[in-house]
Amino acid sequence: MVTIKDIAEAAEVSTATVSRVINNKGNVSAAKEKIIKQKIKELGYYKNKKKKSSQPGIKDVAQAAEVSTATVSRVINGDAYVSEEVKEKVLDSIKSLGYTPNVNARNLRKKQTNLIGVIIPDILNTVFGRTLRAIEKIADQNNLDLLIFNYASKYSRLENFFNILERRRADGLIFISGEYNKKEEELIKNFDLPLIQIFRDRNHENLTIPNLNINNYQMAYEVVNLLYKNNYRKIAFISGSPLEEHKSSRLLAYEKAMTDLDLEIKEGFVQKGEYDLDSGYQALKRIIENYSVPEAVFAANDEMALGAMRYAQDINLKIPEDIALIGIDNIDISKDSVPELSTVDQPYFEIGKKSVELLLRLIKGQKLEKDEYLFEHQILLRESV
Template sequence: MTLVKKTPTIQDVARFAEVSTATVSRALSSPERVSEQTRARISEAVRVTGYTPNQSARSLRQRTARTILVALPDIGNPFFSVILDAVEREAACRGYGVLVANRFPGNSSGLRMRDYFMSNRVDGLLLFDGSVDLEQLMMLTGDPMPVPLIVACEEIPNAPFHTVKTDNSYAAEQATRHLIALGHRRIGHVLGPRGNVLTGERQRGYARAMQVAGLEIRPEWLLQGGFAMEAGQVAAAHFMCLRDRPTAIFAANDESAVGFISGLRQRGLDCPGDVSVVGFDDLELAAHVWPPLTTMRQPRAALGRIAAGALIDLIEGGRRDRMPMHMVLSSEMIVRGTTARPPAPATSEAGPSALAVQ
């Protein structure tokens, strides 16, 4: 009914409440500084006019945007989208908006982020993309780290940033130990994408578990892979070519695990009958494929929430700590249907050679 000509401003509220704009502003941001009755008049005026503060004006004056920038390598990936969900929730609760920036082809991403900061559109950066150019980033943050920045999930080696991540290496070790505990001795690993930090950490965890158990790591059991389902399928094809196959595989993530299992199936091998497989991440997918996937759960929602919260603390605290802070969340083993004891014949067949090596 009420045809709104223009969005109401603080002036309108002030006029209606018969006070100055300064008083209105104070009534809204620090109510204790305004007398009870004036406050009541202003509340009423706000209600009647339907006033909402203009964020641009506020940003301009206060030099804060109440917005964070979330940089992701791939929003389309369910791994990240669940995290983004949690980030958005946390930010919204604390009155912040969330701008998303997906990785761009080329390495222009760093520049794009720089632009967001320079143009005062965002107050802080939540970086999930480890591939951003380090130099561009350093240029962004300057020396005394003037830009609130948290690197999450991925990690930029040797860079002095706050990080929030999960215990990748230890989790990978646990996943491998689960297979060992089941009786597997010949265990392979589908690697993550080449050059990725996480790939390295998970491989290290796998290697440590094998070493500790005194098991052999054959180079041909390290299957080239990646974080996509296709990569898992390709790894399965390579797996089939092995003359001396492992009885279990630790895959770098759930998607490669699922691709790997479906690749096995296509070629007549059963999981977990012939080969046990353990994944990493615990995507929704994992519980619902058949057989349901045994995997290491990464607390993705918690990670998003904590990262966003920490970033906003950083923004509001104004303390640009010299000491980077590292928060590590722990993962959890979720045992489902893709892992089982090794097949009897395979074990006896492999027995001698495995012993011979030790």
């Protein structure tokens, strides 16, 4: 095959000069250009033009099916976590476009690195921290390395971490999350790695990605009924989620239980907190200063319940004689408070352990039997009720 170097030697010029003539770049004298073109013709040189491939790609399929490339990838790989309707749209688009998956690229991607990503909203949160310790222990037993990211609701950093995982060829991801978040959902939809979620409130979510949690709705419903059985009627609720759009399962269950028990939800008796001590303190303060004193307060986590307890004690309310309090999570300080806080215990270690086991199955290409794994909770009645 004739090369640019052959032309340069025949015309007694540099390869750069030949290249400029071939690519019509100019800056070559007319005499030299004439000689070079003559040698090109004599030697039979043909420029190797790269033809744009007419073969459709995965982006073309995604665009035609109106889904993300990650969804197309899941369909191609036989992932069970795609609805039949979406799966049919993708398969129809693949057929109509004549798309053929790149087997070599898929095989390269399947080469395991034993690296797993873990995303945690707040590493200082007791619940998330306990779960992370379980994940670390089981990962170590399976010779897995963890790349842990504490994103603190900074979604631009979260997207960047997803990109880092893909560049590092991580085998999969465990996403410790919580209540509904539209930005998180959009990122997850386009994430093309095996993925397990923990503590995701699925009440408003259309995703079918495997999730591990307790049954928050059932748990909250049981708590309200237990307070009722203990003769409490004026029951307030401190939520960590929005009070209108995208209500949490816990808030919805509180409202349903109150309705089923024919109990009135008093004006101002549902307040929003931020899952910390101060927001619980301020929530109960707003209820009492602006409305009335509840007989019982059910908080969406222990920290808000303990904050409410502190306010009740600051205004000399006796617990549980004047006001009862119950939280969720059974954090360590809940049993060290005075009085001891009633709460709901969750099996954090079992949830963390199971998340690693399920992710390993997905990495191996195995299908899971369901997309929702619910664990048992336990209501612990202590001195505050």
